[in-house]
Amino acid sequence: MSTAHPRAAGAPEPPLAVLLEVTHRCPLQCPYCSNPLALERASAELETADWQRVIDQAAALGALQVHFSGGEPMSRKDLVPLVRHATQRQLYTNLITSAVLLDEVRLGELKDAGLEHVQISFQDTQAQGADHIAGLAGAHQRKLEAARLVKAAGLALTLNFVIHRHNAERAAAMVALGAALGAGRIEMAHTQYYGWGLRNRDALLPSRAQLDAVTAVVEAARTEHQGRLVIDYVVPDYYAHRPKACMSGWGRRFMNISPSGRALPCHAAETLPGMDFPSVREHSLQDIWYESPAFQRFRGTQWMPDPCRSCERRELDWGGCRCQAFALTGDAARTDPACALSADHPLMAAAVRAAAGPPPPFAYRRYSEASAR
Amino acid sequence: MSAAGQDTAVPRLAPGVKFRFDEVRQAWVLLAPERLFLPDEQAVEILKLVDGARSVAAIVADLAERFEAPPELIAGDVGAMLQDLAGKGAIRL
Numbered sequence: 322m323s324t325a326h327p328r329a330a331g332a333p334e335p336p337l338a339v340l341l342e343v344t345h346r347c348p349l350q351c352p353y354c355s356n357p358l359a360l361e362r363a364s365a366e367l368e369t370a371d372w373q374r375v376i377d378q379a380a381a382l383g384a385l386q387v388h389f390s391g392g393e394p395m396s397r398k399d400l401v402p403l404v405r406h407a408t409q410r411q412l413y414t415n416l417i418t419s420a421v422l423l424d425e426v427r428l429g430e431l432k433d434a435g436l437e438h439v440q441i442s443f444q445d446t447q448a449q450g451a452d453h454i455a456g457l458a459g460a461h462q463r464k465l466e467a468a469r470l471v472k473a474a475g476l477a478l479t480l481n482f483v484i485h486r487h488n489a490e491r492a493a494a495m496v497a498l499g500a501a502l503g504a505g506r507i508e509m510a511h512t513q514y515y516g517w518g519l520r521n522r523d524a525l526l527p528s529r530a531q532l533d534a535v536t537a538v539v540e541a542a543r544t545e546h547q548g549r550l551v552i553d554y555v556v557p558d559y560y561a562h563r564p565k566a567c568m569s570g571w572g573r574r575f576m577n578i579s580p581s582g583r584a585l586p587c588h589a590a591e592t593l594p595g596m597d598f599p600s601v602r603e604h605s606l607q608d609i610w611y612e613s614p615a616f617q618r619f620r621g622t623q624w625m626p627d628p629c630r631s632c633e634r635r636e637l638d639w640g641g642c643r644c645q646a647f648a649l650t651g652d653a654a655r656t657d658p659a660c661a662l663s664a665d666h667p668l669m670a671a672a673v674r675a676a677a678g679p680p681p682p683f684a685y686r687r688y689s690e691a692s693a694r
Numbered sequence: 695m696s697a698a699g700q701d702t703a704v705p706r707l708a709p710g711v712k713f714r715f716d717e718v719r720q721a722w723v724l725l726a727p728e729r730l731f732l733p734d735e736q737a738v739e740i741l742k743l744v745d746g747a748r749s750v751a752a753i754v755a756d757l758a759e760r761f762e763a764p765p766e767l768i769a770g771d772v773g774a775m776l777q778d779l780a781g782k783g784a785i786r787l
Contacts, residue, residue, distance in 0.1 A: 335718055335719070337730060338728075338730075381718070382718070383716070383718035383719060385716060385723055385725055385730055386725060386728070386730065388728070411714065413712060413725040413730075415727065415728055437710050437712070437725075437727070438710045438727040438728070440727070440728065475709070476709075476710065477708075477709045477710025477711075477726075477727045479727055479728065505708060505709055505710065505727065505783060506727050506728070506783070547781055548780050548781055548783060548786075549783070550783070551729075551782070551783040
């Protein structure tokens, strides 16, 4: 029996994936965290029944994958029942974790609940540098042990590396570590400069030479490991001529739920002013996806200014990133400055020049550094 | 890695890959770690036979009989499709 919602002609496709940021709590303090500067407290988080309702609605809406993320999703005591709930709705379940709370018992519970795949973040390939980024002594060693447990349990494993000026030289070692640990997939993702990453941009932005060297490593590794190891590569926008298709377009493929239940088109969308992001406490995912003004605001091409409006790439990159446009120009509806056709494009080169000197210390991602909300 | 052209190779889904029917889209979907594929009709018929037991030759024979098509033609399509998904890490040969 179909649960399909009758859609009007021209209506968007259902989302492919829903990312549940079940908490902002995390033992790590990485200075490029994708969480907003305004971190949410445990007291603001949704209850178990709320998340179960969200999972039910995501499945009915047509989402195929659910990503359990955070913060550290294993900080939630109800993670196992939530994974089981998603499995029962036939959703493909991903755990996106720092892995420092992952031991054999909890992994066994998650596997029994139907978990398909574990993505473990690594901050570097060397313990000292990795623990410095994470702001937690001993973190790297615990991640290595957790990765071996994931493999031993027969679950699919991804290693995630966020790349920046302090670890770019280890790109080849990152691939080698992934292969040695038996990962099926590696994310080599340059830092994206929103929120915490933007606050720490001068401390993190790599040089052009570093970027080119990492790119060369990735290209060679893809050939060497083809069919065994998928390498997803994300470049920084600051050396680009065209913007990335951020989130594959606003409200086209993806929905993000914040710990307190705000539905967002991307992780960083709450930085945008004047937006009223609907809460899953008050609205169904169906209504949010198809009806809410927030998800329609930058969906498609109607909102676009020039040069996007007349650009032949407008349905390839969807105008780039709204959060970056706002963060760098103060106007979320402008063309992403990453585009060389944008009048604001010189901002990118100026940022590169500003980051060329000795790196400043990190502003670690922690509640005491977070902005009030 | 053996080539899909080798008839005795037994293709199977890679670890963490699932192939299922989606009621909302009324379509088959191939789900992998943080990726997914929406296979076309021909690929769906092939993937339904990828069960970790059938060989490439058995898959070709099954499709050739059911679709009343020359086995050589089917073998070419099956080989290309399996190689493509193997290159993307979704299938092991």
